[in-house]
Amino acid sequence: MKFSNRIQSMQESPIRKLTPIATEAKKGGKKVYHLNIGQPDIPTPRVFFDAVKNFDEEVLAYAGSEGIPELRNSFSKYYKKYGIDFEVDDILVTNGGSEALLFTLLAICDNGDEILVPEPFYTNYNGFGNTAGIKVVPITTKAEDGFHLPSKEEIEKLVTDKTRAILVSNPSNPTGTVYTMDEMNMLTDIVKEHNLYIIADEVYREFIYDGLEYKSFAQIDDIKDRVIITDSISKRYSACGARIGCIASKNKDLIAQILKLCQSRLCVPTIEQMGAAALVDVQDKYFEDVAEEYKKRRDIVYNSLSKMDGVICEQPHGAFYVVAKLPVENAEDFVVWLLKDFDIDNETVMMAPAEGFYATEGLGRDEVRISYVLKEEDLKKAMKILEKALKVYKNQKQISAL
Numbered sequence: 001m002k003f004s005n006r007i008q009s010m011q012e013s014p015i016r017k018l019t020p021i022a023t024e025a026k027k028g029g030k031k032v033y034h035l036n037i038g039q040p041d042i043p044t045p046r047v048f049f050d051a052v053k054n055f056d057e058e059v060l061a062y063a064g065s066e067g068i069p070e071l072r073n074s075f076s077k078y079y080k081k082y083g084i085d086f087e088v089d090d091i092l093v094t095n096g097g098s099e100a101l102l103f104t105l106l107a108i109c110d111n112g113d114e115i116l117v118p119e120p121f122y123t124n125y126n127g128f129g130n131t132a133g134i135k136v137v138p139i140t141t142k143a144e145d146g147f148h149l150p151s152k153e154e155i156e157k158l159v160t161d162k163t164r165a166i167l168v169s170n171p172s173n174p175t176g177t178v179y180t181m182d183e184m185n186m187l188t189d190i191v192k193e194h195n196l197y198i199i200a201d202e203v204y205r206e207f208i209y210d211g212l213e214y215k216s217f218a219q220i221d222d223i224k225d226r227v228i229i230t231d232s233i234s235k236r237y238s239a240c241g242a243r244i245g246c247i248a249s250k251n252k253d254l255i256a257q258i259l260k261l262c263q264s265r266l267c268v269p270t271i272e273q274m275g276a277a278a279l280v281d282v283q284d285k286y287f288e289d290v291a292e293e294y295k296k297r298r299d300i301v302y303n304s305l306s307k308m309d310g311v312i313c314e315q316p317h318g319a320f321y322v323v324a325k326l327p328v329e330n331a332e333d334f335v336v337w338l339l340k341d342f343d344i345d346n347e348t349v350m351m352a353p354a355e356g357f358y359a360t361e362g363l364g365r366d367e368v369r370i371s372y373v374l375k376e377e378d379l380k381k382a383m384k385i386l387e388k389a390l391k392v393y394k395n396q397k398q399i400s401a402l
Contacts, residue, residue, distance in 0.1 A: 010130045011356060013123060018335060022350050025339045029346060032339065033382040035370045036352040038173065038320065042238040042290050051278035055271050063267040066259060067093025067246070070277040075231075075246050078280050082205075084218045086229075086248045092258055093268050097203050097232030097245040098124060101167075103261045104199055104228050104247060105132045107254060114162045115199070118149060120323060120357035120364055122173045122201070137163070138359040143325045143367065146314035147175040149183045155190060165197035165228075166190065168217075171204040174357050174369040175323045176298075176316020178212050188223050199228045203245075204319040206236045206287045209295045212317050224250040235320075236287070237279050244268065244276040294320050297372040297379055304383035305370075308390060322370050323354055327390065331355065331368045334393060342389050349382045349389070 022032050066072070072088045079086045094100040101124075109115065111133035117125055119138035129136040137158050141147040149155065166187055171178045191198050200217040208214050217227045232245035249255055298315075301322060305311050310327025328334045332353035342348055354367035372379060 006130060006133075010127055011123070013127075013356070017356075018332075018339070018350065018353075021336060021339045025348065030339075030343055031347040033347065033349045033374060033378055033385070035372070035374070035382060036335075036350045038235065038371045038373060039240060040235065040238040040320070040373050041375065042293070044238045045279060045282045045286060047278040047281060048237065048239060048242070048275040052271055052275040055274050060270060063270045063273060065262040065265075065267055067091070067268060068270065068273045068277065071244070071273045074277040074280040075248070079218075079248065082214070082216065082219075084216055086218070086250070089252075090248055090250055090255060092247045092255060092262055093273060094245045094247060094262070095265070095268050096234065096243040097201065097230050098128070099265075100230035100232070100245045100247045101125070101199070101201065102128045102131060103258050104230060105129065105134055106261060107258045108197055108228075109134045109164045112162065113164045114160060115164060116155065116158055116166045117359070118147070118168065118172070119359055120147070120174055120354055120367075120369075121167075121359075122169055123356050125167060126359065135162070136359050140360055140363065141175075141177075143312050143314065143323060147172065147177040147323065149179065149186070152186050152190065155186075156194075159190070159194050159196075163194065163196060165199050167199040167201065169201040169204075170217075171208060171318025172321075173201075173204065173319055174321045174352075174354065176319045176321045178208055178318040181215060184215060184217065184220070188217070188220055191223060191226050197226050197228055198223060199230060201230050203230075203232045203235050207291055207294055207320060208318045209291065209298065210315075210317050218248070218250075226251070228254065233276050233279060237282065238290075239276070239279075242272045242276060244272055294372070296376060297374070298322070300376060300379045301370060301372045301383060304380075304387065308387050310390070320372050322372070323357070323364075323367055324370060325367050328366055328393065329397075331364075331366055334389075335368065337393060338389055342392065344385050344388060347381065347385060349385045351386075 072091045075091050076088050114135045114137050116137050118141050198217050205214050218229050229248040234240040302315050305313050305324050313324040316322045338348050351368040351370055354364035354369050358364040
């Protein structure tokens with residue numbers, strides 16, 4: 001039987017595709033430290049579960065396609081804490097940030113259109129683009145530069161009559177880069193001069209370190225009608241399984257168009273929306289404590305990597321990821337070797353090969369994304385395993401080359 005060209009050209013997730021190998025390793029008795037996936041171990045605030053437990057209706061009915069009023073009000077109140085003036089009618093509730101991104105692309109792009117995205121990028125951007133018939137055009141950034149943006153002139157060379165938007169993750173998944181105000185102003189100038197949208201994926205806004213200040217594209221007045229915020233409760237409240245996100249924009253016409261897509265999938269699950277609506281009452285100290293915890297974990301991973309022979313990485317200032325260039329030819333082969341053939345006291349490490357986070361052929365082949373979502377003790381063990389593994393792997397390669 002024939003499969004569609006669309007599905008056959010869609011890449012496997014570099015985050016999840018090696019999971020069967022990890023599963024086999026664990027069946028064989030190995031403990032695997034999972035640094036490959038951004039699944040926080042921070043407890044989800046109890047108010048979410050309390051709201052779900054208190055749901056007491058005789059019929060679990062469809063919710064409105066735009067989201068329940070309680071949750072849209074909750075999101076509006078949340079944004080106002082950051083000085084972002086999104087009213088209830090500016091917000092559509094989605095099945096996670098993933099649906100928010102897909103719906104946004106479907107609404108602003110036709111088949112064959114293009115979006116510019118700094119690479120490396122969240123790998124599902126490729127999948128969303130493929131589903132929507134859109135070409136993802138990479139703005140290449142480098143580990144040696146901390147994955148900051150190239151010049152305005154370099155970016156403008158990529159703009160064509162097919163370009164519809166620039167999609168930016170800030171803070172970045174997978175690099176942890178926090179873009180400077182100069183970089184944001186540069187992108188603002190580009191979208192104004194070329195009549196483009198800015199799609200701002202800001203799901204990690206709570207996780208910024210080292211005294212840097214969060215700034216949203218939605219706070220820049222002269223592009224408010226061009227800014228589309230895609231968001232999620234998954235990371236900031238450690239509620240990945242709830243699958244609650246949203247689209248927010250001051251562009252009323254755009255929101256009206258995206259509502260059609262929301263209607264086509266009927267609604268987001270009602271009970272999860274009720275739980276998510278209660279999260280707006282979580283105290284600021286929760287975020288402060290979580291950010292401090294992630295900073296400690298960041299420091300363990302970065303300080304360890306910076307001492308490893310041949311490893312190149314710059315200190316990330318946001319999210320909970322770092323992309324590191326390893327002294328190996330093929331990072332995926334190295335990760336598979338870690339799972340199949342290496343351990344210390346029956347323990348090993350799993351990371352995400354970074355090649356799948358790039359659109360440019362051949363880039364990222366010697367890089368990995370490390371997610372520092374494990375507790376400090378586990379991260380210290382994982383870094384010791386990685387350091388030893390790199391030495392053993394190098395020696396084995398040298399011997400096999402003789």
